[in-house]
Amino acid sequence: SWEAIQCYSRRVRRIEKVLIANRGEIACRVMRSAKKMGVRSVAVYSDADKHSMHVAMADEAYHIGPAPSQQSYLSMDKVLEVAKKSGSHAVHPGYGFLSENTEFAEACKQEGIIFIGPPSSAIRDMGIKSTSKHIMSAAGVPIIGGYHGEDQSNEKLQAEAVRIGYPVMIKAVRGGGGKGMRIARSDSDFLEQLESARREARKSFNDDVMLIEKFVEDPRHVEVQVFGDMHGNAVYLFERDCSVQRRHQKIIEEAPGPGISPEVRRKLGEAAVRAAKAVNYVGAGTVEFIMDAQHNFYFMEMNTRLQVEHPVSEMITGTDLVEWQLRVAAGERLPLLQEDIMLRGHSFEARIYAEDPNNDFLPGAGPLLHLSTPSPDQHTRIETGVREGDEVSAHYDPMIAKLVVWGEDRSAALKKLRHCVLGLNTNIDFLLNLSGHPEFEAGNVSTSFIPQHYADLFPTPKAPSGATICQAALGLILQERNHTLGFTQSSTDPFSPFGSSSGWRNNILFNRNVTLQVGDKKVDVVIMYNQDGSYSMQVGDEVNHVTGEVEMEGGASFLHCTVNGVKSRPKLVILDNTVHLFSTEGSSQVSVPVPKYRAGVGGSGAQGGAVAPMTGTIEKVLVKAGDKVTVGDPLMVMIAMKMEHTIRAPKSGVIKKVLFSEGSQANRHAPLVELVEEEEQAEGSSQ
Numbered sequence: 001s002w003e004a005i006q007c008y009s010r011r012v013r014r015i016e017k018v019l020i021a022n023r024g025e026i027a028c029r030v031m032r033s034a035k036k037m038g039v040r041s042v043a044v045y046s047d048a049d050k051h052s053m054h055v056a057m058a059d060e061a062y063h064i065g066p067a068p069s070q071q072s073y074l075s076m077d078k079v080l081e082v083a084k085k086s087g088s089h090a091v092h093p094g095y096g097f098l099s100e101n102t103e104f105a106e107a108c109k110q111e112g113i114i115f116i117g118p119p120s121s122a123i124r125d126m127g128i129k130s131t132s133k134h135i136m137s138a139a140g141v142p143i144i145g146g147y148h149g150e151d152q153s154n155e156k157l158q159a160e161a162v163r164i165g166y167p168v169m170i171k172a173v174r175g176g177g178g179k180g181m182r183i184a185r186s187d188s189d190f191l192e193q194l195e196s197a198r199r200e201a202r203k204s205f206n207d208d209v210m211l212i213e214k215f216v217e218d219p220r221h222v223e224v225q226v227f228g229d230m231h232g233n234a235v236y237l238f239e240r241d242c243s244v245q246r247r248h249q250k251i252i253e254e255a256p257g258p259g260i261s262p263e264v265r266r267k268l269g270e271a272a273v274r275a276a277k278a279v280n281y282v283g284a285g286t287v288e289f290i291m292d293a294q295h296n297f298y299f300m301e302m303n304t305r306l307q308v309e310h311p312v313s314e315m316i317t318g319t320d321l322v323e324w325q326l327r328v329a330a331g332e333r334l335p336l337l338q339e340d341i342m343l344r345g346h347s348f349e350a351r352i353y354a355e356d357p358n359n360d361f362l363p364g365a366g367p368l369l370h371l372s373t374p375s376p377d378q379h380t381r382i383e384t385g386v387r388e389g390d391e392v393s394a395h396y397d398p399m400i401a402k403l404v405v406w407g408e409d410r411s412a413a414l415k416k417l418r419h420c421v422l423g424l425n426t427n428i429d430f431l432l433n434l435s436g437h438p439e440f441e442a443g444n445v446s447t448s449f450i451p452q453h454y455a456d457l458f459p460t461p462k463a464p465s466g467a468t469i470c471q472a473a474l475g476l477i478l479q480e481r482n483h484t485l486g487f488t489q490s491s492t493d494p495f496s497p498f499g500s501s502s503g504w505r506n507n508i509l510f511n512r513n514v515t516l517q518v519g520d521k522k523v524d525v526v527i528m529y530n531q532d533g534s535y536s537m538q539v540g541d542e543v544n545h546v547t548g549e550v551e552m553e554g555g556a557s558f559l560h561c562t563v564n565g566v567k568s569r570p571k572l573v574i575l576d577n578t579v580h581l582f583s584t585e586g587s588s589q590v591s592v593p594v595p596k597y598r599a600g601v602g603g604s605g606a607q608g609g610a611v612a613p614m615t616g617t618i619e620k621v622l623v624k625a626g627d628k629v630t631v632g633d634p635l636m637v638m639i640a641m642k643m644e645h646t647i648r649a650p651k652s653g654v655i656k657k658v659l660f661s662e663g664s665q666a667n668r669h670a671p672l673v674e675l676v677e678e679e680e681q682a683e684g685s686s687q
């Protein structure tokens with residue numbers, strides 16, 4: 001009751017020490033605000049995070065278990081034990097992990113530790129979709145119209161469709177996978193679509209009970225930041241547009257929503273505040289709506305935590321929402337009243353994922369090769385939890401950083417976003433492409449944006465130029481010379497191009513021909529060493545004149561080189577069998593094809609081959625030595641970055657050896673089996 005809440009809140013409890021039950025960028029983000037407020041921060045970490053940035057940043061850090069989150073970041077007992085041991089007054093759950101776990105919120109309360117989040121009753125109410133829609137509808141928040149009744153007569157269903165308003169979705173109650181679903185756009189085609197949906201549902205599920213729902217075409221995802229305190233106050237901090245998504249993963253978020261009028265903005269905000277008040281909300285929350293082309297909006301759900309994309313709201317309102325969270329959790333009043341919250345300018349956030357947009361967004365684990373960030377200032381924020389050289393762990397979310405910018409208006413902010421290129425072998429090129437798209441510039445966004453503009457966003461990748469191929473070849477030669485001079489003897493690495501069987505080692509200074517893997521093509525390079533220390537490299541019909549050296553700077557290697565008189569200095573990283581070159585023009589990769597017999601595949605570890613597509617854990621081994629397989633047969637199942645990957649036979653043949661057992665960890669590009677083609681075997685035995 002309000003009485004109790006007020007009683008409780010009269011005791012403003014100082015929070016002098018906060019435990020952050022999270023990792024990565026959000027843990028670092030919370031610590032920054034805590035430091036600013038003079039609050040000491042306590043980190044927890046798993047085996048995988050021992051050397052990570054959030055541990056280094058905290059005032060105290062405690063180990064809580066092995067890498068899998070179930071045994072570390074999700075372990076309530078361990079987190080609470082550290083909270084007590086460290087004398088923390090409060091726990092900040094960040095997002096994900098325990099942030100929306102009512103049991104954990106209750107357990108904190110039991111221990112007299114403040115859970116920085118809403119009351120567990122609000123988390124519970126909002127966690128159940130049907131309950132939340134009920135509460136919202138009663139509070140006058142628009143919800144999507146629908147009919148879920150028992151009367152299944154044509155007349156009743158059609159009358160409901162008219163009441164809801166066309167277009168409507170006719171959906172089989174037992175439906176799934178798009179089966180038994182039809183869209184009716186007008187009264188005249190309703191009955192036909194209904195019959196068709198029923199027919200399909202009967203065939204697929206042996207049940208033709210239908211429900212009717214308002215259909216929103218190419219909807220926008222618009223959400224409102226709200227904040228409540230223990231004194232019954234609640235405010236909104238305007239809306240964010242997070243429409244552009246891929247696999248239900250947000251990519252670019254912005255605030256305020258493009259093209260939304262002040263009137264719609266106020267309606268959105270007021271609806272969101274009604275939603276928060278309906279559940280006696282305390283702390284930071286987000287009310288999500290879907291919005292149609294006419295800017296009608298409907299309640300979807302409420303997230304009872306700080307969102308990943310909260311910084312864009314901070315940028316346009318000049319607030320620090322983590323500071324607000326700490327103050328409100330201590331029992332203070334909201335720092336600002338609604339009329340004091342001003343909207344200024346426009347802000348974008350781009351999420352940087354360790355993933356490859358050109359490889360169907362498969363996440364990538366492994367060391368972070370290159371991270372150069374724009375210098376942060378008042379209008380540019382880099383929210384990250386990793387430093388160059390850190391391992392991107394396969395156990396956690398692939399998001400490694402967020403770039404947040406602010407500008408006077410949308411086009412100024414967008415310009416800034418594009419300017420702040422983080423040269424990173426992740427989704428940066430894709431972000432550039434996306435944020436430069438004319439329809440995006442015009443603010444014409446919806447959840448269908450990526451599929452609609454697929455061809456523009458994913459052009460066939462441009463093959464690296466002859467000059468780039470020469471740079472890569474030079475990088476390989478210089479590294480080899482390095483090794484031969486005895487600085488390092490790298491490799492037990494089976495992919496090293498410098499292994500004795502590759503033929504590179506023996507005649508360093510002499511002419512040679514190499515084959516490089518460039519995209520899905522093999523390119524022959526004829527290399528001649530000249531007396532003056534330069535090289536002539538023939539790529540196709542073109543002969544290039546190449547000189548250069550590797551320069552070390554700040555622990556990184558740069559290829560200081562000249563190709564046909566043009567100077568450049570890309571960053572050089574050689575890892576496994578691949579040369580990575582990073583420059584302001586973007587990144588390129590050139591590989592030394594893996595010998596067939598080692599990889600068990602013809603290519604260089606393409607997805608689906610018998611090599612690990614990324615670092616991860618072998619979940620299941622489906623074959624054993626001696627098994628005959630045909631191309632496409634599943635060999636193993638791997639878990640990496642929270643996703644399952646089936647490794648299939650790249651060709652038909654016989655399994656000679658299985659190189660990994662269940663439960664073991666395989667590095668990216670590691671061969672998983674030795675697979676011998678039947679002809680090869682036949683040849684081998686005849687020799």
Ligand SMILES: *[C@@H]1O[C@H](CO)[C@@H](O)[C@H](O)[C@H]1NC(C)=O
Nearest residue numbers: 218439442444445449452453
């Ligand atoms: C917005 O984009 C959609 C999809 O590409 C297009 O059909 C529509 O015409 C665009 N709207 C405006 C106002 O340009």
Ligand SMILES: *[C@@H]1O[C@H](CO)[C@@H](O)[C@H](O)[C@H]1NC(C)=O
Nearest residue numbers: 475478479482487488550557
């Ligand atoms: C050359 O050797 C040094 C010392 O081991 C190493 O740091 C550097 O990265 C090597 N350079 C190349 C191009 O491999």
Ligand SMILES: *[C@@H]1O[C@H](CO)[C@@H](O)[C@H](O)[C@H]1NC(C)=O
Nearest residue numbers: 510511512513514525526527
């Ligand atoms: C490289 O290839 C060229 C032409 O294809 C040939 O003339 C030359 O002998 C080869 N060089 C070596 C070292 O194999």
Ligand SMILES: CC(=O)N[C@H]1CO[C@H](CO)[C@@H](O)[C@@H]1O
Nearest residue numbers: 432433436437438456457459
């Ligand atoms: C909108 C945009 O920037 N499109 C670019 C995407 O990338 C390809 C090749 O890298 C360019 O050709 C497009 O112009």
